Amino acid sequence: MKLGGTALALLALATAMPAMAQDAPKGDDKKAAAPIPAPVVSVTRHSGTFGGQKISYRATTGETYLKDKDGEPTAAIFSTTYVKEGPRDPNRPITFLFNGGPGSGSLWLHMGAFGPKRVVVPSDARDDGAPPFPIIDNAHSLLDVTDLVFIDPVGTGFSKALGKTEAKSFYGVTADAKSVAQFIRIWLRENGRWNAPKFIGGESYGTTRSAAVVNELEATFNDVSLNGVLLISTILDFGAQAEVPGNEMAYVVNMPSMAATAWYHNALAERPAQLEPFLVEARAFAIGEYASALLKGSNLPAAERAAVRAKLSRFTGLSEQYLEQADLRVVPGRFYKELLRSRGLTVGRLDTRYTGRDYDAAGEEPDNDPSFYGIDGAYTAGMNAYARETLGLKMDREYVTIGGLGSPWDWNIGGGDLTYYRNVAPYLGKALRENSGLRIFVGQGYYDMATPFFGAEYSLTRTGIPTDRITYKYYDAGHMMYVRDADLAKLSSDIRAFIRAR
Structure with missing residues (x-):
C-alpha cells in the first residue's frame, strides 16, 4: 500500500547529482535513518x-x-x-x-x-x-x-x-x-x-x-x-444518494426521513397519532407516485404534478408554494432551514430531533448542524x-x-x-x-x-x-x-x- 515510486528516476537523479548527496546536511541523514520506536501499548x-x-x-x-x-x-x-x-x-x-x-x-x-x-x-x-x-x-x-x-x-x-x-x-x-x-x-x-x-x-x-x-x-x-x-x-x-442534478433517487430516499422529522416537530397540517404507520405510507408514496413524477421530468402532466405536490406537502410539512418553487425537489440542506423557519429554528442533519438558531432566519441552509455541535x-x-x-x-x-x-x-x-x-x-x-x-x-x-x-x-x-x-x-x-x-x-x-x- 505504498505510493507508487519511480525507482529508475530516483537512481538517475542520484547518479547525475552525486554532489548533492555528498553535501546533504548530516542532520537530515540522521533524521531519515531514525529508527521507528516500539508500539505504545497499555x-x-x-x-x-x-x-x-x-x-x-x-x-x-x-x-x-x-x-x-x-x-x-x-x-x-x-x-x-x-x-x-x-x-x-x-x-x-x-x-x-x-x-x-x-x-x-x-x-x-x-x-x-x-x-x-x-x-x-x-x-x-x-x-x-x-x-x-x-x-x-x-x-x-x-x-x-x-x-x-x-x-x-x-x-x-x-x-x-x-x-x-x-x-x-x-x-x-x-x-x-x-x-x-x-x-x-x-x-x-x-x-x-x-x-x-x-x-x-x-x-x-x-x-x-x-x-x-x-x-x-x-x-x-x-x-x-x-x-x-x-x-x-x-x-x-x-x-443513489448523490445530490447532483439529474439524480432523482436522492429525493426519493430522503423523503420518508423528512416525513419523520415533520411528524416529530409537529409541523404537519394533520399529524397522525403514530409515526410508523405514517412512514409506511411515506415509503409507498416515495417509491411510487413521487418517484414516477420525478422520472417524468418536464413531461409531468399538470394535474399529476398538482396531486403529487399536495401529497408531498402533506408528508413533509413544507408548503405547496415552496415545493413548487423547488420543482418538487427539496435537498436536505434546504429542508433543515425551511421546516421550522417560522419558529426561527433549524433542524439537525445527523439527528433531526435537534434544533438550532442561526445568525438569522433568512438563509438558504443552516449555519451548522446542531446535532453535531450538541455532542x-x-x-x-x-x-x-x-x-x-x-x-x-x-x-x-x-x-x-x-x-x-x-x-x-x-x-x-x-x-x-x-x-x-x-x-x-x-x-x-x-x-x-x-x-x-x-x-x-x-x-x-x-x-x-x-x-x-x-x-x-x-x-x-x-x-x-x-x-x-x-x-x-x-x-x-x-x-x-x-x-x-x-x-x-x-x-x-x-x-x-x-x-x-x-
Missing part, C-alpha cells in the same frame, strides 16, 4: 456488569504496526481491545468495530454505545454544554456476549502512517479496507482467535468500510469467514480522559476525532464502471451468496438524514442481494441513536440477540 484489568452479568476483562489499548512485504512498518493502527478473563472459551465471539467519516475515530461507538464506559450526553436532543462530562459504567456494553476491538484507521484517533509511507496512501475505499483487514488478520494471529465466531461492524461511513472489509476478508483464497456484519446508520449506495465536546473530552487516565495510555499526540479525510479520499470502488457509480452493497450481496452462515444487522434511526433509513432499505433490496438473512431494527433518534437512553438500551439488546442467534 494493558489494564477491570470488571463490570454488562447485560446483567458480572464480567472481569482485560483492556489493551495502543498501537499495532502494519508492515509491507519486506517487513517494514507502514502504519500504526490504534485500537482498544476488551477480552473477558477466565477459562478460555473457543466459541466466544470477537467483534471488530469502527466509525465512519471517512476520517472519524471509533470514539462514538466506543464511548457512546458498546464500550464498558460511556460518556453521558442529554437524552432529549439538548446541547452537551461544558465539562466536566460524566463518564459512567456502561451496563449496555456487549462484553457479556462478545469480546470487543475498537479500531481507528489511519488518519483517525491516534493512528498514523510510519516511515517512508505517506498517510494518503491509506485514504481510499479500497486502501482503507485493506489496512483494516490486515489489522484484523494480525489481531487474530496474535490473540489465537482464528476459529472464533467473528463479527465486524461500523457506523455511517463505517458501514461502507464494513462492506469493503468483508470483500477484503472473504473474497480471497486466504479467507477470513465472518458470522455477521453490523451496519449502524447505513450508507452503501453513494450513487462533539463531550465525546472528545470523554475519550481522551478515559484512554489517558483510566486505561493508562501514554501517547504524545492528539486524538483525531474527525480528521476531514473526505477531500483527498479515493472513492474508486473496484475499478471500471464502479468509479462512476459508487456502491459497495454488491460486496455484501456476494458475501451473502458465498457464505451461508453470514447474517447482516441493519440499525437505522428514523431522524437521521445523513444516512436515511429508506436509503439503507433501497440499497439492500437490489438484485443479487439475498434478503432472508438481513435483520432491520429502527430507533426513535438519529444517526447516533445511542445518545437517546431508551435507544441505547434497545440497540444493545437488539445486537446482543443478533450475536447470540449465530
Whole structure:
C-alpha cells in the first residue's frame, strides 16, 4: 500500500547529482535513518456488569504496526481491545468495530454505545454544554456476549502512517479496507482467535468500510469467514444518494426521513397519532407516485404534478408554494432551514430531533448542524480522559476525532464502471451468496438524514442481494441513536440477540 515510486528516476537523479548527496546536511541523514520506536501499548484489568452479568476483562489499548512485504512498518493502527478473563472459551465471539467519516475515530461507538464506559450526553436532543462530562459504567456494553476491538484507521484517533509511507496512501475505499483487514488478520494471529465466531461492524461511513472489509476478508483464497456484519446508520449506495442534478433517487430516499422529522416537530397540517404507520405510507408514496413524477421530468402532466405536490406537502410539512418553487425537489440542506423557519429554528442533519438558531432566519441552509455541535465536546473530552487516565495510555499526540479525510479520499470502488457509480452493497450481496452462515444487522434511526433509513432499505433490496438473512431494527433518534437512553438500551439488546442467534 505504498505510493507508487519511480525507482529508475530516483537512481538517475542520484547518479547525475552525486554532489548533492555528498553535501546533504548530516542532520537530515540522521533524521531519515531514525529508527521507528516500539508500539505504545497499555494493558489494564477491570470488571463490570454488562447485560446483567458480572464480567472481569482485560483492556489493551495502543498501537499495532502494519508492515509491507519486506517487513517494514507502514502504519500504526490504534485500537482498544476488551477480552473477558477466565477459562478460555473457543466459541466466544470477537467483534471488530469502527466509525465512519471517512476520517472519524471509533470514539462514538466506543464511548457512546458498546464500550464498558460511556460518556453521558442529554437524552432529549439538548446541547452537551461544558465539562466536566460524566463518564459512567456502561451496563449496555456487549462484553457479556462478545469480546470487543475498537479500531481507528489511519488518519483517525491516534493512528498514523510510519516511515517512508505517506498517510494518503491509506485514504481510499479500497486502501482503507485493506489496512483494516490486515489489522484484523494480525489481531487474530496474535490473540489465537482464528476459529472464533467473528463479527465486524461500523457506523455511517463505517458501514461502507464494513462492506469493503468483508470483500477484503472473504473474497480471497486466504479467507477470513465472518458470522455477521453490523451496519449502524447505513450508507452503501453513494450513487443513489448523490445530490447532483439529474439524480432523482436522492429525493426519493430522503423523503420518508423528512416525513419523520415533520411528524416529530409537529409541523404537519394533520399529524397522525403514530409515526410508523405514517412512514409506511411515506415509503409507498416515495417509491411510487413521487418517484414516477420525478422520472417524468418536464413531461409531468399538470394535474399529476398538482396531486403529487399536495401529497408531498402533506408528508413533509413544507408548503405547496415552496415545493413548487423547488420543482418538487427539496435537498436536505434546504429542508433543515425551511421546516421550522417560522419558529426561527433549524433542524439537525445527523439527528433531526435537534434544533438550532442561526445568525438569522433568512438563509438558504443552516449555519451548522446542531446535532453535531450538541455532542462533539463531550465525546472528545470523554475519550481522551478515559484512554489517558483510566486505561493508562501514554501517547504524545492528539486524538483525531474527525480528521476531514473526505477531500483527498479515493472513492474508486473496484475499478471500471464502479468509479462512476459508487456502491459497495454488491460486496455484501456476494458475501451473502458465498457464505451461508453470514447474517447482516441493519440499525437505522428514523431522524437521521445523513444516512436515511429508506436509503439503507433501497440499497439492500437490489438484485443479487439475498434478503432472508438481513435483520432491520429502527430507533426513535438519529444517526447516533445511542445518545437517546431508551435507544441505547434497545440497540444493545437488539445486537446482543443478533450475536447470540449465530
